[in-house]
Amino acid sequence: MPVKVPSSLPARGILEAENVFLMEEPRALHQDIRPLRIAILNLMPTKIATETQLLRLLGNTPLQVEVTLLHMASHEARNTPAEHLLEHYASFAEVRHQAFDGLIITGAPVEQLPFEAVDYWPELTELLDWAGTNVFSSLFICWGAQAALYRYYGIPKHPLPEKKFGVFPHRLKVRHERIVQGFDDVFFAPHSRHTETRREDILAEPRLTLLAESDEAGVYIVQSTDRRQVFVTGHSEYDSGTLQGEYARDLRRGLPIGLPRNYFPDDDPAREPLVRWRGHANLLFSNWLNHCVYQEAPYDLGTLPAKGGQA
Incomplete structure (x- = not known):
C-alpha cells in the first residue's frame, strides 16, 4: 500500500528516486x-x-478482490469435473463484453507444441486481443507468458535440451520498478518447462524491459514499457509439494526426468522439500495487485485505455 507523506519531508526525494510509492494527502482524500x-x-x-x-x-493483501475464473470453451478438460467448471467457471464468450482491472493467464502443459497447434489457440488469441482494450493490467505465467509474448510481440519460444526443472536463484536487472519493489538481491522461484524465452529476443524489443533473470533458468520477469503487462516464466505460485508431484508423475509415466534442482535437501526425494520462494511469491503478487492494478486502474472501467503491443 502507498505511504502518505507531506510534500516537504526530506525523505520524500530519496524514496521517490527509488520508486517507492508515495501519495500526497490531496490524492489520498x-x-x-x-x-x-x-x-x-x-x-x-x-x-x-x-x-x-x-x-x-x-x-494475502488488504485489498478487496472479486475473482472471475475462466476456461477455454474450445478445449475439453480431462482432469477437472465438468460440474466444477459449470459451477465456478465462465467461458470467454460469457465475459467478453465486460472489463476487468486485472487478468492472470496461467501456464499450460502444451509448450512442446507449436502455438498454432494448440486446440484452443484461436480462442486464446481472441482473448489476448480483447485484453488489450478490456483489461487494465495483465500477469502472464510460464506458457501463458510465452503465448502472450508471441501474440503481442512476435517473440518465439525455443526448445530446451532437457526440462528446466527445480528452484533457481534469480537476480534483478532493474531495481526500482514497482513490480519488483522489496525483492532481495538474490531470490528463488520454481521452474518447470521444456522451452525458453531468450534474453536476446527480449532485449531486441524496445517495448519490453527485462527485470529479472537467472544464470541457470534464464529470463524470468519481463514487463512492457507501459507497465501494464507482466510476463513471468516460472511458477512462483507453486505449493511446497507441486514439483514433488510432477516428479512422481513423470517417473510413473516413464518420462525422462531428473530430480528437481535445489529442491529436496541433499537431493534426497524421501525428505520434505525446502521452500525458498514463498516470500518472493507473496511479494510478486501483492506488488502486481497494488502497484499495477489498484493504484493505476481507473475507477470507471469503461474508460480503459488500450495497452500493450501487437506483432
Missing part, C-alpha cells in the same frame, strides 16, 4: 475505492490446485 475485478484464465490441467494457489496469493 479523493481516491475512489471499489473491489478489484480480476479474471483468471486457468489453463492448467490441475485446475482446483492452481486456483487455490493463485487465490491464496491474491488473498
Whole structure:
C-alpha cells in the first residue's frame, strides 16, 4: 500500500528516486475505492490446485478482490469435473463484453507444441486481443507468458535440451520498478518447462524491459514499457509439494526426468522439500495487485485505455 507523506519531508526525494510509492494527502482524500475485478484464465490441467494457489496469493493483501475464473470453451478438460467448471467457471464468450482491472493467464502443459497447434489457440488469441482494450493490467505465467509474448510481440519460444526443472536463484536487472519493489538481491522461484524465452529476443524489443533473470533458468520477469503487462516464466505460485508431484508423475509415466534442482535437501526425494520462494511469491503478487492494478486502474472501467503491443 502507498505511504502518505507531506510534500516537504526530506525523505520524500530519496524514496521517490527509488520508486517507492508515495501519495500526497490531496490524492489520498479523493481516491475512489471499489473491489478489484480480476479474471483468471486457468489453463492448467490441475485446475482446483492452481486456483487455490493463485487465490491464496491474491488473498494475502488488504485489498478487496472479486475473482472471475475462466476456461477455454474450445478445449475439453480431462482432469477437472465438468460440474466444477459449470459451477465456478465462465467461458470467454460469457465475459467478453465486460472489463476487468486485472487478468492472470496461467501456464499450460502444451509448450512442446507449436502455438498454432494448440486446440484452443484461436480462442486464446481472441482473448489476448480483447485484453488489450478490456483489461487494465495483465500477469502472464510460464506458457501463458510465452503465448502472450508471441501474440503481442512476435517473440518465439525455443526448445530446451532437457526440462528446466527445480528452484533457481534469480537476480534483478532493474531495481526500482514497482513490480519488483522489496525483492532481495538474490531470490528463488520454481521452474518447470521444456522451452525458453531468450534474453536476446527480449532485449531486441524496445517495448519490453527485462527485470529479472537467472544464470541457470534464464529470463524470468519481463514487463512492457507501459507497465501494464507482466510476463513471468516460472511458477512462483507453486505449493511446497507441486514439483514433488510432477516428479512422481513423470517417473510413473516413464518420462525422462531428473530430480528437481535445489529442491529436496541433499537431493534426497524421501525428505520434505525446502521452500525458498514463498516470500518472493507473496511479494510478486501483492506488488502486481497494488502497484499495477489498484493504484493505476481507473475507477470507471469503461474508460480503459488500450495497452500493450501487437506483432
